[in-house]
Amino acid sequence: MTLSKSTLHLKRLGIDTYKEAVVYMREDCHVCLAEGFEVQARVKVSLGERSIIATLNMIKTDFLDQGRASLSEHAWHLLAAREGDEITVTHAKSIPSLSLVRSKIYGNALSGDNFCEIIKDITFGRYSDIHISSFLTACAGGRLSSQEIIELTQAMVTVGDRLSWPSDIVVDKHCVGGLPGNRTTPIIVSIVAAFGLTMPKTSSRAITSPAGTADTMEVLAPVELDALTLQNVVKKEKGCIVWGGSVSLSPADDMIIHVERALDLDSEGQLVASVLSKKIAAGSTHVLIDIPIGPTAKVRSQKKAHLLKDYLESVGKSLGIVVKIIFSDGTQPVGRGVGPALEARDLVSVLKLAPDAPQDLRERSLVLAGHIIEFSPDVKEGEGLGIATQILDSGQAWEKFQRICEAQGGMREIPKAPFTYVYKAKKRGTVMNIDNRRLALVAKFAGAPSAKAAGIDLSIFLGKNIEKGDGLFTVHANSPGELAYALGYLHDNADIITMQEG
C-alpha cells in the first residue's frame, strides 16, 4: 500500500501568530481530501530534513491557489522555508506526554523523566497553546511538590543549551519582581563586574509587568546576543546584561511565559523552575535572590516569601548551586519611572551620580551588589556594601556600564514619548498607599513594554505631602489611542493612590 502524494508548494503570506505554528491549506486541496484532515487538527509538516507539528487552518476561498499552502511566520522560521519550497503534510501522531499532563491534573506526581518529556515536547512546538495552558494550570496553585519543582527545574536545564565559564565563581542575581521600576540589575552588574567577579547576566522580558530588565536594557544597548557574542562580552568586561531568550537557555521558558502572560498567572513551582533553570543553564555557581514583600507586590506576605525562600534554597542546593535569599521592602515602586525608557533614565542617573538620581534605587542596588561581592572568598561578611559604594561613587561602575554597552553593540539614546498627561491630586493630603499592581496596569495600557517610551513617571512617595493640583504622576504614551486607554482605566480606578486629607 502506498500513500497518496501529500505535498504542496509554499507561498509566504507573512501571517504572524507569535509562537504558534499554523499551516494554511485549501479546504478542497488534494492533501486535505486524501488525508481527511479536520479544521484545527494538529498535523505534521515536513520540509526536507525538518519537521514540525502545526495547527491546521483551512482556507475556503481562492486567495491561495490550488497546490499551494502557507505557514505562520513562526512555522516558516522553524522550517527555514523559502518561497516555493515543497512541504509534506501528514497526520501528527498523538503526543504521549499529554497523558502525563492528564495524570498531573488528577493529582499524581510527575517524575524527572516525565517533566523532560513534557518540556521537550513544548520546546519542539509539539504542544499547542491549549496544551501549555493546561500544563501550567495543572502545576499552579501549589500543586507541585518540592521534589517535582527540582525535577521540573532540572528538565528545563537539560532540554536547552548550557553555558560554561573559566571562573570558579560565577555570580548572578534575580528579583522576584512585582515592584514597578525596580531596575537594579544593570547597576549591580556594573559594580560587581568592576569589582572583578564574573556576572553573565541574562534577563527576561516582561511577563505580566510593564517592563522586564531585558526590555529596559534594550533601551540602552542591544540585548539579543548569540551565545558566542555573549561569551566575548563577558571575557572582555566580566559582565553583560542580555536577553535570556536569544541564547536558548531553558528554551521552553519563553513559550511558557507567553501563555502565562495570556492567563496572567504566576505559579510558585513554575516561578522557581523558571528562575533557577536559567541561572543553572547560564553556568552560575552563586545566586542572590531578592524577594520584595508588600501588599501589592508579587509576594504579598512573609508566609509566601518564606515558602518561596525554602523552595529556592532547597531546589538550588539539590542542583548544586549556592542560593542566598534576601527580603526587601515591596510597599512602593522603586525609582520614578515605570516602563522601559523611564526606568533606563533612572538607572543611568544613579550610575552617573546625578544629584537628582532616585536614592531608593541607588540604595537597593548597593545593598544587593554588596551581598553579591560577599560571594567572593576574599570579602568578609559585612564588607560588601562598603566596597560596592566605593565602586559606584568613584565612577568605576558608570565607566564599566558604558564599556558593557559598547561590547554589546553600542550605547543608545533614550527615546521620549510624544504624548503625556499629568495626573493631578484632586485634594490636599498625605500619600498613604500606592497600588503597585494597578499602577503597573496603567503603564501597560499606555503601551509598555512594547512601546519603549511608554509608562508612568512618578512624582510621589509614601508619606509625601501633596497640595491640591500637584502632579502625582505623568502618563507617557506613543499614541493617542494608548494614552486614552490608560486614562480610561485611571478614570475607573481613582483609588490607585490613596491620600489622608490634612
Add this chain to the structure above:
Amino acid sequence: MTLSKSTLHLKRLGIDTYKEAVVYMREDCHVCLAEGFEVQARVKVSLGERSIIATLNMIKTDFLDQGRASLSEHAWHLLAAREGDEITVTHAKSIPSLSLVRSKIYGNALSGDNFCEIIKDITFGRYSDIHISSFLTACAGGRLSSQEIIELTQAMVTVGDRLSWPSDIVVDKHCVGGLPGNRTTPIIVSIVAAFGLTMPKTSSRAITSPAGTADTMEVLAPVELDALTLQNVVKKEKGCIVWGGSVSLSPADDMIIHVERALDLDSEGQLVASVLSKKIAAGSTHVLIDIPIGPTAKVRSQKKAHLLKDYLESVGKSLGIVVKIIFSDGTQPVGRGVGPALEARDLVSVLKLAPDAPQDLRERSLVLAGHIIEFSPDVKEGEGLGIATQILDSGQAWEKFQRICEAQGGMREIPKAPFTYVYKAKKRGTVMNIDNRRLALVAKFAGAPSAKAAGIDLSIFLGKNIEKGDGLFTVHANSPGELAYALGYLHDNADIITMQEG
C-alpha cells in the same frame, strides 16, 4: 481628546479556525500603529451594533492591501460581516472573570454568580482557547464540590436558550459513553415516542469518541434543526433526535467540548454540568442516565460510577428534575459497527427486526426504553420492558423512526467507505479482552467521525472461538491516507484484542 480613526474595511479571506475569532491586520496599518497593538493581543472588533473579542494576527506582507483587514470565518459569522464592511478595532478591556479562574486554580470555591460570569464570557467568545483550557483544567481532577457542580450546571442553563413543552412529563436519556458502537438512542426514542411519551432528544457530536449520537443520526437524517423546526417535529411525532449545538441549549458547551477534545480530557464536574444543563435546557422533567462500567470504558470502576451517580442525582434533585441512574456492562463494544455509518446500519437493522441484527444493541435499547416508559404514571415498575419489546416487535418503532426522519427533513441512504482492510487473527484461540479505548482510536485514525463511512466493523465478541486467519474486524476509510494511518496504529498496537490460545 479624540481617538484617531481606527476603522478598516473587510476583505474575506475565508480562513477557518473553528471557534476561534481571529482578526488579520497589516502590521504597518494605521490602526496597529495608532493603538500600539501587539501580535496575539486580544482586541475588540466592532461592526455596526455588534462587537466581539478576537485574537490579532499580523500580516507582514502585501497580500492584504492597506486599509483592509480580514476575519476568521467564525468571527465573520459572529459579526454577520459582508465584503467591504467597515470595522473598528480597539483595545479589549481585561476580562474580570479571569480572576475567578485564577482563584479556582488556587483552590477557592466559585459561586453561582462566578460561574455565570465565566460561562457568559465563554459563550460570547471573550475567552481564547488558552483561557478555556485553563478553566477546564482548574475544574478537572475532582476539584469541583457538589455545590459548585450544581452552580456550574445552573450557569450553563441560564446563559443559553431553554425549551418548554406542553406535556407534564418530558423524558430524556443519556449514556455516559466510552463504549464504541453503543448507539441505542434512536431506537429508544422511536419506542418511547411510539408509546406516547414526549422525548425531544438533543444529542452531542463526538467529544473524544469516533462518533456521537448526533454524528450517527446525521447519516440517516438532518440533525441541525433550529428550535422552531425541532418543536414542530416533536409536536407531530412526540420525539426527535437532533444535534444539541444547533438549538443554542447550553451554548458554552460546544466551545468547551472543542478544547476538551484537544486536551483529551473528561472531568467529572464538567461532565455532570454538560449532561444535565442540556437536559434542563431542553425542558426535560425525567432523565435516565446509563453508566456503562468496564476497564476500558469511560467509567472504569464501580467506585467512580457511584461517585458520578451521586453527583448526577444530587445535582438533578437540586435543580428540580428526576434523575434515574442505571449501570450497565461496559466490557466490550455494543453492536458491530464503530463509526457513524456503521453504527447507523446496526441500529436500522434492530429497528427493522433484521435476523442478523446485533442482539446486544437490541437488548440494551429495550432495557433502557423500558426504564423510561416506567417514568409514565400509568406504568408500574417492572412493566416497562414488556411494553418496549411489544412496540419494537410489532414494527411500531421502525414506523415511528421513519416518520421522525421524514419530519426532520427526509431519510438518507447510508454511505459505504471505498477503502477497507480485514484485520485477521494471527493464531487460533478464544477472545479474552477487547480494548475499547484503543479500538475507538483506530476508528478515529480511519477518519471517524468527520468521515461518516469510516470506522471499524467488528466480527467478534468476548469468548468467541477464532481460527487462525479469521477476520477479527474490518477497517473502513474514505482515503488511502486514513486507512494507512489506522493500520500504522494497529501495527504498533497488536494487543488491542487479546486471545487465549487453545
